[in-house]
């Protein structure tokens with residue numbers, strides 16, 4: 001009796017904690033010194049992370065540092081955390097498109113910052129900071145899609161895996177170049193890659209630092225499809241049309257859909273079932289549900 005009570009309390013706590021916004025993956029117990037790393041990252045400026053205005057429940061996040069092929073500077077890492085917080089508080093959101101400025105996705109960490117932060121302490125803190133931000137990004141109750149134009153290298157390749165889906169433009173490539181730098185992914189990219197393509201394919205992509213073109217990415221299940229256009233504006237429009245297929249419903253329904261899928265992916269079965277029950281309770285008898293019940297029983 002006591003064991004089952006304890007177990008059920010643990011499941012509830014896990015499923016409730018999981019649904020909370022803004023929860024960092026790491027804290028002082030893990031040796032994460034968030035304020036110290038923020039101060040350090042502030043020293044490596046350049047570029048920005050821009051978030052467009054809402055358009056039919058969809059916003060566009062742009063990695064904007066074209067002079068360095070959209071490499072992530074320290075201040076871009078800080079701005080990304082701020083934008084994710086903004087998105088967590090976006091009540092009417094349904095979808096998010098992420099792309100890089102000037103027709104390339106992202107060439108990973110800014111190597112100038114990496115060189116200046118080569119101590120183990122800095123490396124671990126940056127790794128925990130980015131893992132935490134990208135985990136929050138992946139858990140957003142929005143359907144997210146990365147539009148890969150040009151190159152997504154190193155941390156850029158990892159970033160694409162923090163989106164629900166990837167669409168690639170002709171001639172683009174995703175490449176986990178970490179091995180060539182004597183590294184492994186540290187932004188959570190390896191763990192997510194295994195979830196997306198399985199451990200065998202992930203092992204090949206990482207150990208071979210393989211260039212993954214759109215055809216191969218679709219074949220491996222890493223990307224959904226190759227967009228027809230490589231032109232920046234047109235490919236964004238095509239991505240928007242692709243995403244529209246999955247966002248045609250009120251925001252609270254789309255958000256609930258994403259939440260049950262995230263729970264199913266991240267929690268153990270019983271905790272996922274608890275979470276699903278809680279999420280189901282937010283839409284049962286809600287406006288969209290009542291409206292659907294009042295209409296025809298035929299699903300077209």
Ligand SMILES: CC[C@@H](C(=O)O)C(=O)SCCNC(=O)CCNC(=O)[C@H](O)C(C)(C)COP(=O)(O)OP(=O)(O)OC[C@H]1O[C@@H](n2cnc3c(N)ncnc32)[C@H](O)[C@@H]1OP(=O)(O)O
Nearest residue numbers: 067068069071107108109110111112153154155156185186
């Ligand atoms: C911590 C490790 C890991 C992680 O976070 O998980 C990383 O991500 S480390 C970074 C991994 N990325 C790379 O190693 C890519 C390095 N860059 C390249 O291979 C090439 O630049 C390119 C992206 C293939 C583009 O080549 P090309 O079209 O020939 O352009 P240029 O090489 O002339 O680049 C233009 C300009 O951009 C600067 N650049 C590119 N990438 C970075 C970067 N990651 N950090 C800093 N700067 C970068 C490059 O130096 C050029 O600058 P200028 O010479 O001043 O014009």
